[in-house]
Amino acid sequence: SGGGSASGGGSASGGGSGACTGSFTTIGTPDAGAFVFAISRDGTTVVGSVGSATGRMAFRWRADAGLLTLGQLSSASPSSEAFAVSADGEVVTGISHSSQVSCPGRQDEAFRWTAAGGISGLGDLPGDCFFSAAYGISADGALIVGTATNAQSNTAATWSTAGQWNDLGLAMSPGNSSSLAAVTPDRTVFAGTYRIGNGGEYELLRIADGGALVERLGDLDGGISYAGFNALSDDGEVLVGFGTSAVGAEALRWTRDAGPVALGHLSGSQLISVAAAVSRDGSLIAGSELTDAGSEAVLWLGGLSASRLEQVLSSHGVVVPAGYRLRSVTGLTTSATQVTVVGNTDDASGNPLGFVARYCTP
Numbered sequence: 560s561g562g563g564s565a566s567g568g569g570s571a572s573g574g575g576s577g578a579c580t581g582s583f584t585t586i587g588t589p590d591a592g593a594f595v596f597a598i599s600r601d602g603t604t605v606v607g608s609v610g611s612a613t614g615r616m617a618f619r620w621r622a623d624a625g626l627l628t629l630g631q632l633s634s635a636s637p638s639s640e641a642f643a644v645s646a647d648g649e650v651v652t653g654i655s656h657s658s659q660v661s662c663p664g665r666q667d668e669a670f671r672w673t674a675a676g677g678i679s680g681l682g683d684l685p686g687d688c689f690f691s692a693a694y695g696i697s698a699d700g701a702l703i704v705g706t707a708t709n710a711q712s713n714t715a716a717t718w719s720t721a722g723q724w725n726d727l728g729l730a731m732s733p734g735n736s737s738s739l740a741a742v743t744p745d746r747t748v749f750a751g752t753y754r755i756g757n758g759g760e761y762e763l764l765r766i767a768d769g770g771a772l773v774e775r776l777g778d779l780d781g782g783i784s785y786a787g788f789n790a791l792s793d794d795g796e797v798l799v800g801f802g803t804s805a806v807g808a809e810a811l812r813w814t815r816d817a818g819p820v821a822l823g824h825l826s827g828s829q830l831i832s833v834a835a836a837v838s839r840d841g842s843l844i845a846g847s848e849l850t851d852a853g854s855e856a857v858l859w860l861g862g863l864s865a866s867r868l869e870q871v872l873s874s875h876g877v878v879v880p881a882g883y884r885l886r887s888v889t890g891l892t893t894s895a896t897q898v899t900v901v902g903n904t905d906d907a908s909g910n911p912l913g914f915v916a917r918y919c920t921p
Contacts, residue, residue, distance in 0.1 A: 579896040579919040581877040586620050586913035589906060593618070593626075595913035596642050596653075598890040598901045600698060600839075604648025605890075605901050606641035607913055614638035617653050617672070620913070630678040632657040632668055639670065639678070643696040643703075646744075649673060650700030652693040655680070662688035662708060669693035669705055669718065684709045684716060684724045691716075691724065694740040694751075702746055706738035715739045715751055715766065727770045732756070737764055741791040748795025752788045760784040763798055763813055779819050781805030786819070789846075790837040797841030799834035810834035810846050810859070823865040827851040834859070836891040836900070845900055847887035856885035856902055868900065868916070875918035882907025885914070896920060 587593025587609055594615075595607040608615040609626065617629040617639040631639040632655040639655035650673055657668035657680055669681040669691040683691045684707040693705040707716040707724045715737040716724045727749070729737055739751035753764040753775050763776035763786050778786040782803035789800040798813040802821070807830035809821040822834060825848050832848035844859040845868070856868035868885050872878075879885065888902040899917045906912055 581872070581875055581897075581918045582916070583872065583877055583879055584622065584915045585904070585906070586626060586915065587911075589908065589910035589912070592911040593913040594640075594903055594911065595901045595915075596640070596889050597644050598892055598899060598915070599644045599648040600646035600892050601648065602892050602894070602897075602899045602917075604644055605913065605915060606644045606651050606653070607889075608640040611637075614656075615640055617641035617651070617655070617670075617678075619644070619648070619651055619672075621648065622915075629672045631655045632659075632670060632678065632680045636666065638666075641672070642694050645696055645700030646698040647700075650696060652696045652703045652705075654692045659683075659689050662690035665690040667692055669703065669707075671703060671718075681718050682724065683707050684714075684726055686710045692738070693718070694738065695742055697742050697746050698744040702742060704739035704742050704749055704751070706736070706751075712736045713738065715749070715764065717742075717749070727766060727773075729753075729773060739764075739766075740788055743791060743795045744793055748791070750788050750791045750795070750798050752786070752800075755784070761786050763788050763800060763802075763819065765795070765798065767795065776813055777819060778802045779804040779809060779811055779821055782807075786811070787833075789833070789835045792837055792841035793839040794841075797837055799837045799844050799846075801833045806830045808832070810844070810848070810857075812837075812841075812844060812859075812863070814841075820863075822859050823863050824848065825850055825855065825857060825865050825867060832857065832865075833887075835887065835889050838891060838893050838898075843891065843893065843898065845888035845891050845902075847902075853884065854886045856888045856900075856904075858888070858900070868902075872916055872918055877916060877918050879904075879916075880907070886911075893920075 591610040636656040641653040654667040713736040734756040779802035786802040810832040834846040
């Protein structure tokens with residue numbers, strides 16, 4: 560399978576000084592829509608999925624090249640989504656419908672895409688049925704993390720350019736499953752989510768020392784055990800995602816000293832929030848929160864205090880077009896002078912678009 564390209568989007572520049580300039584840029588077109596899932600560490604490349612006549616299609620977007628669709632593994636059921644990208648934007652990974660899949664209720668196979676090689680399926684572990692998914696990638700693009708199917712269940716696994724999946728060897732009781740969504744730049748710490756049996760209980764999962772150290776990190780206190788992992792700091796010591804407390808589903812941050820801690824809320828919150836991204840040093844967290852106005856994009860500055868993204872951008876001189884509603888942040892990256900966040904917005908007519916917002920820091 561191959562892919563074509565179609566450019567779409569608009570931009571507005573705002574506050575900046577010297578070499579740094581703030582800006583707000585949309586990705587996609589109102590008729591097709593776009594959903595953004597990740598940004599490269601160097602800030603040049605955004606990945607996600609865009610609507611097509613046959614279903615969702617994975618894309619890579621760059622400011623100088625526009626939006627490039629990446630193709631799919633099955634022409635009979637064409638659908639794909641890109642979830643992660645290498646630091647330089649040259650390697651993209653995600654899932655695509657595949658004719659290889661045989662597990663009940665599943666349609667997807669993990670894929671890897673490069674400009675030179677196009678899209679290729681990553682196969683699966685040996686097992687009773689076929690299903691795999693890729694949710695994260697190492698900075699150098701050489702290691703992909705996600706889940707694959709062995710003889711017992713879907714299990715946390717990695718795929719390398721050697722061409723095969725590596726089962727990390729988690730001891731799985733019947734009905735348990737696990738997946739990975741991130742790996743540190745030095746490829747020593749992995750993180751994801753662990754499902755306990757068939758009762759719908761989920762915990763944060765951290766794996767280090769080549770799989771020798773497996774930590775199930777639990778959930779917030781007070782609610783059912785239902786937590787999910789989304790992002791990891793560079794040193795592997797800050798995990799962010801969501802958990803369930805006595806008041807509802809709340810964005811959380813896990814650290815060694817404090818364990819899982821609920822993040823702050825916006826005014827008008829309905830106490831449902833998710834942390835989806837974290838800065839390299841763990842100090843800036845981003846995601847979304849359900850409020851009386853619907854889903855809103857959030858930054859947790861300094862780790863815990865919640866602020867509406869649109870207000871943060873405005874305070875740094877970056878203008879969001881009138882009528883747009885910033886719904887979520889799904890990725891972020893930082894430099895010495897700039898913060899770049901990506902996510903999803905509704906335009907003034909309610910059409911879903913992706914966005915890239917950049918603001919300057921002192």
